[in-house]
Amino acid sequence: MELFTALNISKSYAAHKALDKVNITVPEQSIFGLLGPNGAGKTTFIRIVNRIIAPDEGEILFNGKKMGAEEVEKIGYLPEERGLYKKMKVGEQALYLAQLRGMTHQDATRKLQYWFDKFELRGWWNRKVEELSKGMQQKVQFIVTIIHNPKLLIFDEPFSGFDPINVNLLKEEILTLRNNGATIIFSTHNMASVEELCDHIALINNSKKILDGNVKAIKKTYKMNTFEVNFTGFEEDLRTFLPPSFHVILQKKEDDGSIARIQLPGNMTTNDLLREMIPHVSVRSLNEIIPSMNDIFIRAVTEQNSITPDLSTIQS
Amino acid sequence: MKKIFLIIRREYLTRVKKRSFIIMTILGPLLMAAVFIVPIYLATVSNESKTVAVLDESGFFYEKFKDSENIKFHYLLSDLNSAKESFTKTGDYALLYIPKTAVSLPENAIIYAKSQVNIMVKSYIKDVMSRQIEELKLEAKIRDIQPTTGGNLTTDDILRSIKANVDITTIKIGSNGKEEKSYPEVSMFLGIFSGILIYFFIFLFGSQVMRGVIEEKTSRIIELIISSVKPFQLMMGKIIGVGLVGLTQFLLWVILTFGLVTIVTSSFSTRLKPNAPTEQFMTGQNQIIHADKPASPPNPAKDNKDNVNEVLDAINTIDFPVMLSSFLFFFLFGYLLYAALFAAIGSAVDSEADTQQFMLPITIPLIFSFVMAQYIMQEPQGPMAIWFSMIPLTSPVIMMVRIPFGVPYYQVILSMVLLLLGFLGTTWIAGKIYRTGILMYGKKVNYKELWKWIRYKN
Numbered sequence: 219m220e221l222f223t224a225l226n227i228s229k230s231y232a233a234h235k236a237l238d239k240v241n242i243t244v245p246e247q248s249i250f251g252l253l254g255p256n257g258a259g260k261t262t263f264i265r266i267v268n269r270i271i272a273p274d275e276g277e278i279l280f281n282g283k284k285m286g287a288e289e290v291e292k293i294g295y296l297p298e299e300r301g302l303y304k305k306m307k308v309g310e311q312a313l314y315l316a317q318l319r320g321m322t323h324q325d326a327t328r329k330l331q332y333w334f335d336k337f338e339l340r341g342w343w344n345r346k347v348e349e350l351s352k353g354m355q356q357k358v359q360f361i362v363t364i365i366h367n368p369k370l371l372i373f374d375e376p377f378s379g380f381d382p383i384n385v386n387l388l389k390e391e392i393l394t395l396r397n398n399g400a401t402i403i404f405s406t407h408n409m410a411s412v413e414e415l416c417d418h419i420a421l422i423n424n425s426k427k428i429l430d431g432n433v434k435a436i437k438k439t440y441k442m443n444t445f446e447v448n449f450t451g452f453e454e455d456l457r458t459f460l461p462p463s464f465h466v467i468l469q470k471k472e473d474d475g476s477i478a479r480i481q482l483p484g485n486m487t488t489n490d491l492l493r494e495m496i497p498h499v500s501v502r503s504l505n506e507i508i509p510s511m512n513d514i515f516i517r518a519v520t521e522q523n524s525i526t527p528d529l530s531t532i533q534s
Numbered sequence: 535m536k537k538i539f540l541i542i543r544r545e546y547l548t549r550v551k552k553r554s555f556i557i558m559t560i561l562g563p564l565l566m567a568a569v570f571i572v573p574i575y576l577a578t579v580s581n582e583s584k585t586v587a588v589l590d591e592s593g594f595f596y597e598k599f600k601d602s603e604n605i606k607f608h609y610l611l612s613d614l615n616s617a618k619e620s621f622t623k624t625g626d627y628a629l630l631y632i633p634k635t636a637v638s639l640p641e642n643a644i645i646y647a648k649s650q651v652n653i654m655v656k657s658y659i660k661d662v663m664s665r666q667i668e669e670l671k672l673e674a675k676i677r678d679i680q681p682t683t684g685g686n687l688t689t690d691d692i693l694r695s696i697k698a699n700v701d702i703t704t705i706k707i708g709s710n711g712k713e714e715k716s717y718p719e720v721s722m723f724l725g726i727f728s729g730i731l732i733y734f735f736i737f738l739f740g741s742q743v744m745r746g747v748i749e750e751k752t753s754r755i756i757e758l759i760i761s762s763v764k765p766f767q768l769m770m771g772k773i774i775g776v777g778l779v780g781l782t783q784f785l786l787w788v789i790l791t792f793g794l795v796t797i798v799t800s801s802f803s804t805r806l807k808p809n810a811p812t813e814q815f816m817t818g819q820n821q822i823i824h825a826d827k828p829a830s831p832p833n834p835a836k837d838n839k840d841n842v843n844e845v846l847d848a849i850n851t852i853d854f855p856v857m858l859s860s861f862l863f864f865f866l867f868g869y870l871l872y873a874a875l876f877a878a879i880g881s882a883v884d885s886e887a888d889t890q891q892f893m894l895p896i897t898i899p900l901i902f903s904f905v906m907a908q909y910i911m912q913e914p915q916g917p918m919a920i921w922f923s924m925i926p927l928t929s930p931v932i933m934m935v936r937i938p939f940g941v942p943y944y945q946v947i948l949s950m951v952l953l954l955l956g957f958l959g960t961t962w963i964a965g966k967i968y969r970t971g972i973l974m975y976g977k978k979v980n981y982k983e984l985w986k987w988i989r990y991k992n
Contacts, residue, residue, distance in 0.1 A: 232986060265757075265973070268761040269761075270757065270760050270761055270765075270973070271973075290761065290762065291762075293761070295757075295758070295761040297754075297757040297758060297761070299754045299757060299975070300754055300755070300757070300758060301753040301754030301755045301758075302753065302755055303548075303749070303750075303753060303755055304749075304753055305548070306548060314540065314544055315758065315759075315762070317540050318537055318540060318541075318759065318762040318763060319762050359758075362758075
């Protein structure tokens, strides 16, 4: 069941089209990666979801109903460009932001104390924000994002600026939140964290959505039928005995044996490869190469750019 | 609505708790009190003896004004016109005229003087008159209640009923015998004072709004907040919050200034009534209405007297809440109008250094109206005065300069309506610029760009 659906969202700024008929569906209780190069329209999309700006066209459904102003309180948002009032006390400020999200003073105080304890910020309640380290400030920002128990969490580049320890802390919290029922949209360039966390993704490039779906399914469709073979007993070019339709991408000699990457024609399988190989070499291992999200990202973006070149690149 | 209240509260509390606010709150009254106290002090220390001629047609005050160290009195028995004529020829400092009254006790008087009347002289005369009238009233009261001894009148009731309410108008007589209402002295003071107050209030707190917006933008908290509330709510919350800070400061200033003035003046001289500055305020306000009535027409003495009485009676019917409420209105809406523009500027730039190019169109009408104020005072009913007191960008200062001189009600109301419309208009435009500007970083914004933002739909 989907928590959130964006239908045909378009948005233009003067001559520049920031989003062009984007459809995105986010299943409930999933971690949804919103990917795309810089300037693709991710932030615009996130701002539309947060009702910071309104789309020119299209609508957003939340829980199957058209999203209204009151749904904003069910969203927690950690913007990419984030900060706090420097001169304000930490606790006071966290309370203020929690109350702006519709919490009562009492409820907010209680929950904030819990989270401040958990993130080791307890002693900092009455200090000014400017006295905190950057990492601590980001913890405070994370806390105020999730404090009101939102159904939908939107993190825009959440890990930028965090040290590795805090990145792990954050990842754990994000997974816990998902397991406790929250749905998470998560915009990033960091493909490693996408592989690690995301169940679904959508890829936006040049204001259009060019790819979306379940991460495993996408990887499957982007498989190139390529295998990596580790073998011994043959040191010349494999192409001497392999059929010409087998494309040897790489072959190199290692300390004990050789490695080769071979792409098979679409109708061939592992067995076909083994059948050709075994008479000549002794195979030690065979693995299918599954494309990383990084590869998919680059491939999808370059493909789209070559088909519909960006208007700005033509002009420049 | 609850959220805008939260924003107002934050904006208010963070500013009121600042050290600079507390320092300003203490320094302001010290400065303002000095403005009041120094002239009073100087008047007290001057040794020059002043002679006041008294023309008492009511007959209640004959020989009641006793000579003091600095003030000598002598009594005239002529009519007003000849008294005035001889006054211009003698070296007398002032001519005190107490007109005859038909029924009540004379609580109004006119001081004719060649120059501005010394506040101490005025206060002394007022003091003597009040005491005399209270005495007379008390006598009458005692006569009244004698037959019903043990009646249910308490001391408080009696004290209240005998309270004298003396009003003194001052009129300046030139050496050529030409009369000039000298209350412009008071009106000028009042007009320029309230004009300057509004001017500073707008600048001081308008730029605080602007700095607040820039702070939110540069600290990058803005996106977090406008995902909870509408940009317009945030803008209005900030404007109202800062405005309340200003009002708080203003009220504290007024209270502390009066407190200080009261303490200091009462220690100067026991003769000087502690409420001397207050009195000056009150007389100023009371004189609004008859500003455009002829002071004393060159008629025979009898008509003249009646006319003066009419004017004096009119004074008592004026409610100075009008003056006060129009001050509050122009004070608040002038601020609101400009604060919205200041907020829009703050949203369009990345740092305070970039504000210069946009500040100019806002500061020009403000500084212009400030400079114009002195010309307006010379001709408060002239076409320039009327026009600039209608244009919303200049009306808060100019109208307040004009009001103590007497402005027809329709003009005041028209100006208020225009200012209100101006406020709605600038806030609407500012809201549009603000909405786009606060999310715009690293872009060099010019007027063309701003115009584009205004035209963006939603």
